[in-house]
Amino acid sequence: MSRHICTNLRASLLQRKGKVDINNPEQYRHIPLAPKTSDPEALNFDKAVEIVLTGLRHARHGDLQTACLQIATAFLLDVRSVKFVFEMPPSVSADVELPCVDPALSRRLIEADRTGFGCAIIHIILGQYLGDLPGDGQKIVAHALKSIDCLIAVLEKEPWIEKTESGILGGYLTRAKLFELRASFQMTMGNMKRASKDLSSALKCDPSYTSAREARANLWASQDLKNSGDVHREFLRVVKERHPDSTGMVSSYAWLGITLFRDPNLGTLAEAKEYYKKSIQASIRQREIYGDENYHDLPSFSLLKSIFINMRKHPSDTFFIPEAGNEDKKHLCLACGKREQGDGSKLMKCGRCKSVSYCSRMCQMKDWKAHKSYCKIAATKPEEHENDVD
Numbered sequence: 001m002s003r004h005i006c007t008n009l010r011a012s013l014l015q016r017k018g019k020v021d022i023n024n025p026e027q028y029r030h031i032p033l034a035p036k037t038s039d040p041e042a043l044n045f046d047k048a049v050e051i052v053l054t055g056l057r058h059a060r061h062g063d064l065q066t067a068c069l070q071i072a073t074a075f076l077l078d079v080r081s082v083k084f085v086f087e088m089p090p091s092v093s094a095d096v097e098l099p100c101v102d103p104a105l106s107r108r109l110i111e112a113d114r115t116g117f118g119c120a121i122i123h124i125i126l127g128q129y130l131g132d133l134p135g136d137g138q139k140i141v142a143h144a145l146k147s148i149d150c151l152i153a154v155l156e157k158e159p160w161i162e163k164t165e166s167g168i169l170g171g172y173l174t175r176a177k178l179f180e181l182r183a184s185f186q187m188t189m190g191n192m193k194r195a196s197k198d199l200s201s202a203l204k205c206d207p208s209y210t211s212a213r214e215a216r217a218n219l220w221a222s223q224d225l226k227n228s229g230d231v232h233r234e235f236l237r238v239v240k241e242r243h244p245d246s247t248g249m250v251s252s253y254a255w256l257g258i259t260l261f262r263d264p265n266l267g268t269l270a271e272a273k274e275y276y277k278k279s280i281q282a283s284i285r286q287r288e289i290y291g292d293e294n295y296h297d298l299p300s301f302s303l304l305k306s307i308f309i310n311m312r313k314h315p316s317d318t319f320f321i322p323e324a325g326n327e328d329k330k331h332l333c334l335a336c337g338k339r340e341q342g343d344g345s346k347l348m349k350c351g352r353c354k355s356v357s358y359c360s361r362m363c364q365m366k367d368w369k370a371h372k373s374y375c376k377i378a379a380t381k382p383e384e385h386e387n388d389v390d
Contacts, residue, residue: 036289039245041078048074048081051170059105064112069169071109072121076172082125117169120147124181131188134335138371141185148182176206180215190355192223210241214248221255228263232256245285253279334371335363350375 033042055070074081106122113119127144131137155161155175164171179202186195199216202209217234220226226234235252242248257275260267333347338359347357350364353375358364 033289037243037245039243039289041243041246042289045078045080048078051077052081059109064108065118068109068113068118068122071125072118073170073172075121075125076169076177079128082129117151117173120151121169121173123147127185128181131185138375141188145182145185148178148185152178152182174206176202176209176212179205180209180212183212183215183219187219189353192219192225195219196225208241210238211248214238214242214252217255218251221258228259229266232259232263232266235259244282245289247286247290249282250279250286253282333357333359333363335359335367 032046033039034046036042051070051074055067055074058064058070059067071082106126110119110122113122123140124144124147127141127147131141131144133140151173152175155173155178160166161168162171162174179198183195183198183202186192186198196216196219199212199219202212203216206212213234217231217238220234221231232255235256238252239249239256242252253275257272257279260269260272260275334356335358338347347359348361348364350356350358350371356371356375358367
């Protein structure tokens with residue numbers, strides 16, 4: 001299969017060379033981040049990309065089991081290493097994200113892996129990047145969640161697997177990572193409280209796992225799951241633990257400023273302005289490291305201030321930093337893609353899981369075969385959100 005390849009938001013480092021075979025590692029050229037930054041996150045990305053390319057070379061030479069384990073290892077080290085955006089045919093949304101390992105090769109890798117670990121991770125990769133596709137996408141997500149649950153159960157019985165000395169998937173297969181991955185699926189399904197609980201579980205497994213702490217802080221802030229004081233303290237801890245060049249510093253500093261607007265008792269306007277200035281500086285730094293595609297213009301501080309002055313007058317309004325390209329699926333028909341219109345023509349939510357919507361009964365019936373397994377998981381009653389801050 002040949003398509004133009006362009007990189008995703010952060011991984012703008014694998015440069016395309018015209019028409020290529022997406023599973024041919026010789027078509028990729030990786031530009032290391034190491035000369036630009038000492039951020040461990042960036043260095044892990046460098047390492048993960050090299051592991052992916054090595055895995056693809058093994059696949060091309062017929063050693064599919066080794067390829068499966070190496071690609072799975074790279075994904076656990078840095079999920080971005082297998083994430084690319086392809087030029088899609090007109091029938092498929094242009095912003096659908098696919099892994100660099102295409103579905104056909106993925107099936108071969110799953111069949112070739114005899115350990116079960118690599119096979120399970122490939123299922124998770126497919127769930128991450130093919131879950132939005134119409135039709136089988138929901139089944140893929142359901143299978144990915146089952147794989148995560150099975151791996152967590154195995155690690156609870158055999159905790160030695162998480163140690164580097166085990167030699168299994170480079171020692172990167174940990175319960176903390178799996179809980180974080182499960183949280184990402186829960187957020188996609190609209191189960192925000194359950195996602196928060198999974199991220200808390202990740203931090204209980206590994207209190208130093210700042211990636212999960214950052215994700216939980218963003219979730220708390222954007223969904224109003226915690227008060228401004230808890231959110232502010234969590235982001236203070238994140239910026240203290242993260243490298244200054246970390247990709248999460250932009251939103252972390254922005255939220256520190258925002259929480260001061262929400263609760264003046266947490267700090268002064270001058271402090272809020274300083275945090276926002278740091279957010280802008282972090283955004284510029286991201287452009288220097290990852291390229292122009294990762295840079296986003298932020299509103300001026302005066303505009304941000306006016307937004308929050310208005311919020312104090314109208315406290316029911318909420319504000320959060322949206323993720324680029326993140327579409328609210330509850331406002332799209334899952335079957336045909338029709339949007340909720342402003343003229344009053346509302347979409348109908350699935351009566352069971354209430355996490356997806358349809359424009360008509362016909363569309364719901366048409367999609368039921370694909371939605372059935374996903375619906376069962378999404379409809380599970382989430383447990384009460386934890387009140388403790390780890």
